[in-house]
Amino acid sequence: MKGYMLIGGEKVFKDREIEILFPYDNSVVGTIPDGDEKDAELAVGVALKGFEKMKELTAYDRYSILLKAARILANRSYEIAELLTKEVGKTIKESMGEVGRAVNTLTLSAEEAKRIAGEEVSFDAAPGIKGKVGFYRRVPIGVIGCITPFNFPLNLTCHKVGPALAAGNSVVIKPSENTSLVVIKLAEILIEAGFPPEAVNVVTGYGEKIGDAIVRDERVRMITFTGSVETGKIIMSRGGLKKYAMELGSNAGVYIDEDQHENLDVVAEKVCRGGFALAGQVCISVQRVFVHDSLFDKFIEKAVNFTGTLKVGNPIDESVDMGPVIDVRAADRIMEWIEEAASAGARIMCGGRRVADTVIEPTIVVDVPENVRLFTGEVFGPVIAVNRVSGVEEAIEKVNLSKYGLQAGIFTGDLKAAFKFADKVEAGGIMINEIPTFRVDQMPYGGMKESGIGREGPSFAIEEMTEIKTICFDVGL
Known part of the structure; x- marks a missing residue:
């Protein structure tokens, strides 16, 4: 299977390729492009346009598209599970379980798209303030970089991308070089379901090149990462002023x-x-x-x-x-x-x-x-x-x-x-x-100490992937 990057809905091939091997016997499952900094820069630029298009979608639109994506994924369960087994090496039973969970994660994300809300702010609770009323609302932050691991490449990508899209953001996904093919399939399903092609981008390659370029790009407003403590620390040291959600190591x-x-x-x-x-x-x-x-x-x-x-x-x-x-x-x-x-x-x-x-x-x-x-x-x-x-x-x-x-x-x-x-x-x-x-x-999932910061679970991830905007009216009361 010859893989490709997906940027703005277009398939991008490269002369330099990385082989994806079946962990059990090292047979070749397929190839992916060995992307570089220019590919990352292009994808982020396209994602900015995608963010503008996401603004045109209502909460109900985002709900409907995510729900449709969940149905498409469910209908292709065994095909996707076979690819998971070949890329990850997990048993076919485990792969079918992951596909089922990914369908659920997208469905939960769809439901949360309708629940993003703010509340009234009591300005007159401050001394001497009269005639002010207002509220705050949660708004999307922009382009989110999603760096995903090899072990649950489908469901853990859904845990990043589902809430990001539900909240109205656009994404650039950098999957593990070991397990990129199934992530590209997921991105295609999301676009098929109705998201703007510019809003769902996948770039492939090694973390030190393409992942680092996404992290350093100032146009990326948040990085959500699952991986090692060491890599998490590097990301936070290089990414600068942006939001982070980090699910790192454990020895439970x-x-x-x-x-x-x-x-x-x-x-x-x-x-x-x-x-x-x-x-x-x-x-x-x-x-x-x-x-x-x-x-x-x-x-x-x-x-x-x-x-x-x-x-x-x-x-x-x-x-x-x-x-x-x-x-x-x-x-x-x-x-x-x-x-x-x-x-x-x-x-x-x-x-x-x-x-x-x-x-x-x-x-x-x-x-x-x-x-x-x-x-x-x-x-x-x-x-x-x-x-x-x-x-x-x-x-x-x-x-x-x-x-x-x-x-x-x-x-x-x-x-x-x-x-x-x-x-x-x-x-x-x-x-x-x-x-x-x-x-x-659906539960809040994340760690203390060096196991990370932030929480996954669609409703909790959306809190990380939105910003609060406060709106105040002087109504002269």
Whole structure:
């Protein structure tokens, strides 16, 4: 499949191309243009014209177009899911799930287009003020740069583009060079549904060239980014005076309390599914598990037994539960982290082996030292680190031993323990009797500490993607 950039509805090809590979066997899925600064500048210029055209659309127009785009996407579910599996390496079941969520995200964004409102301002609440009435309204900010990741290229792009368009902005999308083809398909669907072609632009290539040019462009009024902490910091240092929404790293922690004896089978399965979904390449994958001393051995036994039932292999096979990681470089790093932890005294209870270049067995490691990268960093691979703790107080302390704070979870029947955990853990989302991997698309989603700033979820993203304009009348009362 020969890919192209989409600028103002026109297909843009380049002599220089980047191959997109199927992570499972490195076969070529297609190519995309290797864009440069001039392509980014062109796309931003076109998006400015698109913003002017977006101003002509009513809230109902934007609602209707987004709803139509959701229907088109739903009708093409399997085609898009197959492309997702080939680009990302996620199983076909996971890909169908992502398409379903993307349809929902666009639908939620459509509904929010009708709800963007302000309210009256009580000017006469200030001393000595009479005869002034007015209100504020939320208005679109202009061109938004959307830099999207490889792991959920469809739904996470919808989480940026859906609210941006719902609010009346135009967008320039820079997808991951690993997973650009499905994003181009999404942009074409949005234009087919009725958005001005100039309002939905996709530029492809490497972040250091084309992404950097979008970030530095003063005409871009906001950057919404999902990716690493390091890249997020670079973006904010180079972008200058504009708005930012940053969904960055995580190493989500979950605590299993001492009263979970009867629920341990269910809890162990949930934890493992949360750690191994998409081969652990989910921002809120379960990575660090803290188990009460009294349950530790039983939990490990049940988790290892469940992990042994998972089928690993070619993600196109509908019977496969877990596929590859995105590329060989990622697999090399994950194996290095496992080996580092083992050398420092951790024990590998299952997995820990490389089945193929990009396929790593789902791995459970116990007694992980707190100074190794498997504990401190974001592994973004199929590895769960399990340590024992004496109770909820120690669990809170251990979960907070992280520069990240995206989501965390606790399994307990003790209401006081649940509230204490929710109050004391430094994370943007706390899941009670659920894994931290849980997310629905309408909830506010984002992190504390180095996990980022701002929130996703269509209604919350729209707040980030609009500005407040205050209007005051002197009516001489």
